[in-house]
Amino acid sequence: MKKFFCSLFGHHYTVSKKVTLHIKEYKCIHCGKQVTTDVSGNLSTLTPELQDINKTLENIFQKRHRAAEHAA
Incomplete structure (x- = not known):
């Protein structure tokens, strides 16, 4: 049923990480x-790779980021 909802109305993504x-x-x-953002900023299926x-x-x-914090 949930997959049917997404196929009808599209996915509703939230940031997971x-x-x-x-x-x-x-x-x-x-x-x-x-999914994840790719180098072009588009969404791509999140594969193991x-x-x-x-x-x-x-x-x-x-x-x-840690090195920059220690340098400041």
Whole structure:
């Protein structure tokens, strides 16, 4: 029933994880479909490969952010 709702009205995504300032992961509140922003800013299905890429980007972003805080 939930997938039918999404196929009829479209997905209703909410942010499930902020990877960096520009890259986020989203999840549909109705059917649970997960997507992420790609390099062009478009939404792409969150595959295991993209999850690994996002995790790596998040680690790099956090290290740089911590280093910038210590330098200030």
